[in-house]
Amino acid sequence: MTLAGDAGRTKRRGGSGPAIPAPSAQNLLRWYDRERRDLPWRVAPGGRPDPYRVWLSEIMLQQTRVETVARYYERFLARFPTIETLAAARLDSVLKLWAGLGYYARARNLYACACEVVLRHDGRFPDTEEALRELPGIGPYTAAAIAAIAFGRKATPVDGNIERVIARLFAIETPLPAAKPELRRLAERLVPDERAGDFAQAMMDLGATICTPKRPDCALCPWNEVCIARARGEAEELPRRTPKSEGALRRGAAFVVVREDGAVLVRRRPREGLLGGMTEIPGTDWSADFDLRNASRAANRLIPFVSAIEWRRRPGSVRHVFTHFPLELTVFVASAPKETEAPREMRFVKRERLDGEALPTLMRKVVAHALPEDHQT
DNA sequence: CACGCGTGGCT
């Protein structure tokens, strides 16, 4: 029998139903020893992992699926087998091997980190979370993962998989991200004194293969008998999330100039930031306090050859939801003579060529709203 | 510190 005070786990839930024993790390480790996936960066059981390889795999695995990383990891390792070879390379050749993997800041940080480890740490990774955390591209999760997996330290990396497993195991109803500290505390209590690295990997494997976001395969789970969410039949509902606040509505105006030959006036957005480098219909800034009465002045400034009287406001508006704010654009349309030349930094694109442009969905909506006749079938 | 980064898997 588990002792009282063990996470309150032996209390009867809601005054009814059987007590559920606390989950044990050993149980999960037994499953891991049996079902462990053979991944390129994993060493044979009992083997001593190379911190360089652990680090490389952890960086590649940030935001990236195991199957994808596997295709890149070995090729990368063949070209840069040690941290010295990596640090001696040119950034360009590192980026070349990273091409297609995405999140290229990771590759830049990877290279910077290799240089720093070689120059300032004598080519050896520091073996504490705190020191690892100082290196470029290594945040709280990765520092804990390397400390545990490469150095056998009792650290607790917490990624999205582990948050999900813990939330279900203990039926944490608090929504994310508020639940993060609580989930971390619960995860820390499960970590065994020995094999913390295997335990972390086992948790992530469990989250990736069995305790999946949708339709978890509880029948195969080594912890199914100790999982409170499973007992309550609500595993799939957890973890809950607070719907992220939409952000304040922003408004603006877009000005669609259609030349007699059907070409539409566009420009390129600044290279950085939202929709960076994409093509757009010229328009005002988007702001919470946008005032439609300023629209004609803005149009005049942007596109001087169209006089105010020629702009026709389209009824209604175009709505679009970005990750962090909803946007409502009022659309104005004007015609321009065939020989009209585009203002500075703008150009005319033939209507049928618009599909080949880097035109974001929002801007496609704007065009469709401005020229509805194009879309009738 | 809220935001954006790249890609592929999911519905």
Added chain:
DNA sequence: TAGCCAAGCGT
């Protein structure tokens, strides 16, 4: 089908 979205890190 194409739009949605993951979920570590740096800024």
